[in-house]
Amino acid sequence: MIKTKKDLRFYIGEDRKRNGISKKWIVYILQLITGCENACVFRYLKCLRHLEYHLNNSKSSLLHKMWYQYYRIKKSRLGMKYGIRISPNTCGYGLRIMHLRGGGGVLLNIKKAGIYCGFNAGVLLGNKGCPENRPILGDYVAFGPGAKAFGKIEIGDNVFVAPNAVVTKDVPSNCIVGGVPARILKEKKLEDNRVYTQYDKG
Numbered sequence: 001m002i003k004t005k006k007d008l009r010f011y012i013g014e015d016r017k018r019n020g021i022s023k024k025w026i027v028y029i030l031q032l033i034t035g036c037e038n039a040c041v042f043r044y045l046k047c048l049r050h051l052e053y054h055l056n057n058s059k060s061s062l063l064h065k066m067w068y069q070y071y072r073i074k075k076s077r078l079g080m081k082y083g084i085r086i087s088p089n090t091c092g093y094g095l096r097i098m099h100l101r102g103g104g105g106v107l108l109n110i111k112k113a114g115i116y117c118g119f120n121a122g123v124l125l126g127n128k129g130c131p132e133n134r135p136i137l138g139d140y141v142a143f144g145p146g147a148k149a150f151g152k153i154e155i156g157d158n159v160f161v162a163p164n165a166v167v168t169k170d171v172p173s174n175c176i177v178g179g180v181p182a183r184i185l186k187e188k189k190l191e192d193n194r195v196y197t198q199y200d201k202g
Helices: 005-018 025-033 037-056 062-082
Strands: 084-086 106-108 124-126 148-150 159-161 175-178 183-187
Touching (some): 037 084
Parallel strands (some): 159 175
Antiparallel strands (some): 175 183
């Protein structure tokens, strides 16, 4: 959770690295102007992180409340523009979103996602019945294009959900799941004691 400016810089920095965005301001602006997809995604994520920072400090000052309202509106507008919807304080740092133009946006209506998670085009995660019945994702989880997950389920660490899979039950750590409904296709091994996602291998 982002509570300090140090936290804010760290989250933005990790999101920047995961989405391959240059630290040079002029390069980032040129990428936005030319319609670079990664830059557009980072623009949304940067807004999300500022929103989280001011939301988490909104009780401490009127200034935080005002900035929170500004970023809430900005995030909503960017979300409509880029087809992304992520609730604040749900996703850990190192968040990556890819190929939005290749097949729809990304909607993450979840309770929590861990660090270094990745989502491809057309991913939809949401509740089933009660609004509280939403997925919980571990660290290093990746969803392929068109993959979906619904209901009060838990997906473990280091899991890859194959394209167009529909997850409706709990998934253990270190595996690849696919199908409708999703089932375990293969167990994943840790290479060189490093946890990775399907995206990091590519």
